[in-house]
Amino acid sequence: MVFISAVSIWLIPLIIGFILLYGTFKRIPTYEAFVEGGKEGIEISFSIIPYLVGMLVAVSVFRASGALDFFMDLLKPMFQAIHVPAEIVPLALIRPISGTASLGIMSDLISMHGADSLIGRLAATMQGSTDTTLYIITVYFGAVGIKRMGDAIKVGLLADFAAILSSIIIVTLLFG
């Protein structure tokens, strides 16, 4: 753990140093290049505001109304039928939709059942093995203005399903 955290602390400053050194070595006007590239960051940040606001309002409304809880209760028996602990269902469902909400649910599960319990480990693995699809689509496609998304959402959500399934199988095999 000490080694891992040391690596992640050193990594970013080293990358920055290396890029600057390489740019100087190649005789690039580093400072001007930095400013020029950075300007683009401002534009992108502002242009994704409407995408994020729209999507996050929808997700918040869905959650606050109690609809999310309702659908989770509906799906619980299905999960139990395949021997998945019912407690994990909310996390599995919210993981592709909201990153902050799933982080909250995961912390909740860990504090309730213990970090080293099966449910605690399953929650941690599930959280770590996939990313928030809806958020990624919103930010990436929003930033460059992709309107017709084709199969992107289908592919993303099915990939999430695969990640959730594999985390359940692997954790049950290793710790169950």
Add this chain to the structure above:
Amino acid sequence: MIHIIWVALTLIGVVFAMFNGTMEEVNKAVFSGAKEGVTIAFGFISVLVFWLGLMNIAEKSGLLEKLGNLFKPLMRRIFPDVPPEHPAMGYMLSNLLANMFGLGNAATPLGIKAMEQLKKLNKNKDQASRSMITFLALNTTGLTLVPTTVISIRMTYGSHNPTDIVVPTLLSTFFATIAAIMIDRYFYYLRKRKGE
């Protein structure tokens, strides 16, 4: 499809609140959700300005291209539509590497740059290209070597060995990534058969 998801989430929520007596919570959620969106976007400014600035140096100095060359055979197989020398390759690769090393805030700007390049390749159409969908699928499975946030939360809650989920997470994310690539290919061939 995003239209349907967006409208459905909101409408189901509103209708639910009528029967559930949660109208007040929904009212609050509208504004807290909107505020969260702006907060995230503002948080992006510092991160995007810094990393896009730095990456411009990396691109101009040819460093990005060098990085792209490093994994050329693999990237070529995953993204057959992207010319191997195209800057999109370098950006996609550095985004995936940043994700792997848990540098989330560097990964997002790189991913956006990669998408920008892919859009240029697709003649600036507003439609998602094959490579964009593949790249997105790889990002949604979030291939990570060390899930730092999860480890720190487990530490907070007194785990005896907070890192013992690293191996299962790695295995799981690895299988999910393979699955994502296969699912993506499957849909690509479906589209091709339909002659789109």
